[in-house]
Amino acid sequence: MERGDLIHRQKVEATLRGLLSGQRLAVVATHTAGQPYANLVAFAESPDLMSLFFATARSTRKYENLAADRRVALLIDSRRNREGDFHEAAAATVIGVATETKVVEKEGALGVFLAKHPYLEEFVRAPTCALFRVCVKKYILVRNFQDVMEWRVEAESG
Amino acid sequence: MPLILHPHEIGENDRPTVGGKAFALARLVRAGFQVPGFLSIASGAYREFVSQAGLGERIMLELHRKEFKQMRWEEIWDCATRIRNLFLRAAMPVGLAQELRQAVSVQFGERPVAVRSSAPDEDDAQSSFAGLHESHLNLRGAEAIIDHTRKVWASLWSDAALLYRQELKLDVAQSAMAVVVQEMAPGERSGIAFSQNPSEPSQAVVEAVHGLNQGLVDGAVEPDRWVVDRDFGRIMGHTPARRERWAVAGTAGIELAALPDERAQRPPLASDEVQAVYELAKRAEAHFGRPQDVEWTIVDGRLLLLQSRPVTTRPQAEAGDQRAWYLSLHRSFDNLKALRRRIEHEQIPAMIQAAEALAGVELPALSDPELIAEIRRRWEINDRWVKVYWSDFIPFAHGIRLFGQVYNDALRPADPYEFIDLLTRTDMASLARNRLLEQLADQVRCNPDMAACLKRGDCGEQVPAFQRSLEAFIGRFGDLSCTVTGGTQCAGATRPLERLLLELAAHPGRSAGGESGQGALEKRVQQFAAAFPEQKRAEALEILELARASYRLRDDDNIHLGRIEAQLTAALQEGRRRLESGSVKEPSTRSELNDFLESVKLDSPAERSPARSNAQAASTVAPRQLVGQPAGPGVARGSARVVRRHADLDGFCHGEVLVCDAVDPNMTFVVPLAAAVVERRGGMLIHGAIIAREYGLPCVTGIPDATELIRTGDPLTVDGYLGIVTVSRGGSINAYSA
Known part of the structure; x- marks a missing residue:
């Protein structure tokens, strides 16, 4: 990677890290037969930002949607519902694939998730709750109202 | 807290709301100094205006368009221009307008006033950066006062203030601007005084001009200057000025006029008056408890104090701090007119002549020592013109900005850059070059033989008339292989002109401007002129004409400078050719040539930037x-x-x-x-x-x-x-x- 590219990559990563660590909730988008569907979920990010985790009860519509198509988009942003959001807020759109964590990896994922959301321990450990891991393919970061950069995580991890 | 305060209503704790200037004036009034009557429009009025008009987030968006430290000065100027236009166009809240109208009508009627900035956070730092915000003089009537109050508010975000935002502690969310509306004193003689000379503590300084002191403060009128001994109040020295002009009140605003002879003959102040001014400054110093920088004027023989602030010195600029230079680019109309005369009548003709004379030298015919002497000579000539470029040509570009502000003030357009439409279709050298290229391309378009000979490179034999046209173009603008203005990069022997003509000929022609819009342009000019009262129209059109010259020169100067630089490049290339062919035998000559070539880093012929195709550089971060x-x-x-x-x-x-x-x-x-x-x-x-x-x-x-x-x-x-x-x-x- 050229030096200029590396600097841009580091800047984008640092901004994303700050944004993700500062937010607790994300909007997750799934679909049913092409009909988009959006929910608010608690999320946590892995230290390398390559995975995001969120939990949902298995009886939910989003669980059903994910069973049919694992592709997801998430939106994480720093808006505060004030006028200043227009110049201050940043937003990241995350494109990835969600997979329900199984026994082996679940404990590690739970550790990451509960470190951020300790108050959700009962919910996430319930037998009817699924903990999803989103393998991030791409982050799309928006700052300064309309400045947009993409980080293809998939290309780096692959 | 009231939005409008009279001097006696300004209390000890009101500095943050009325600003440093109003606060100091109120103290002077209470202490019995003779000060022209004034009102303070408190910072709350600014806040109400900004809030009601919804300007807060719009200012924020402008300032956060990109990282501030990445903004060039020109971008900061653009940013300030857009913010100013927001203030000009926003509706004044009805209640606030009524309150202002009532207060200023009662206090001033139709008498002339000055509307001055009074920044609330004004402290020593503010004082030492005096002049970053706007003041407007000689205004009459409530509407004019309210209108200019907007401009003073907007000047909280002037380019100068934004440049010094850290020193001013300019905080986007917190900062606000108070305003002083002060009766104009029709001063016959005016000036400033330092109760203590910042550079010599045992002395005081008095400066005076005939007429209003605006000319002195702006630097447009040279003052007489006296140095006074602080201990004994004795005049130690007098430096007379070349008394040529004075500032006088016009129908609206201030005008500079020729100083009548009988006034030019004598200094603005007699010795006893110099001492009276010094005494005034000393009294202000005693009152405020520290040396003061005062503005004063004499009306009907009465000495009035216009304002007083602490003597401060602007901190020494650090190495590399160019802000003072940027601000020096703000030139007055008079200054720009003089600059234009010099550039158009002296400098540009001299540059053309210099380039032609250099082009006449047969470089291959020179001996090696002669070539070195020629390179040195060209180097010096080029260097001289580069200096002129920075000292005169760059500042002349302010003519465009001056017109922009005049246009926006008069027409308040939705697009703050609408004014540029009145400047285009000027006869720029780059457009003349492109028109000539288009004419050549058109010949190629209509004649396949020409395209074929261009590809083969044998037009000289096949179509000699066309070849002569090509040579005429090259004689005037070069073969497009070299860039200029501080650079000496060349594309080398790739025949860029021929390739460009083939590419142009392969597609329909495109021209700049066009005649169809000429009528519309004239209508726009008429609209611009009509926005001014009749007595101001001629000056408005003169500013437009100046801006057009400024716009044209902004492009042309590089072309003219380019021709001189191309001649330097040609001599350097001749040197390189000789070095590479091994024809330079004398070691000292070789070494001198090498030194020249190394110091300019002449590119290798046809050296392009390293390719960064998508396939080669697979960065995982990409702009969207x-x-x-x-x-x-x-x-x-x-x-x-x-x-x-x-x-x-x-x-x-x-x-x-x-x-x-x-x-x-x-x-x-x-x-x-x-x-x-x-x-x-x-x-x-x-x-x-x-x-x-x-x-x-x-x-x-x-x-x-x-x-x-x-x-x-x-x-x-x-x-x-x-x-x-x-x-x-x-x-x-x-x-x-x-």
């Missing part, structure tokens, strides 16, 4: 949408052609988007082929924006790292309305599947 400034309206799509050096222009194809760091007029011959222009350097008045406007191309400027983030071949959409460039590298989001 880049925000800059909208600098030319329109939308276009095309493949990016990233130009980092002159040689990258070679082979520019029709329909490509020119993406560059900083284009100069010597590079804009490809613009008729381009779909749009994108430039890293920001500003509405940079060359890329100027030429894009002439051709009606979408243009976005001020994108940080544009030439790093965008790569040649990237599919781009350039939105010149919003100032956004979208990069569609790779596929869309839908291309990713689970």
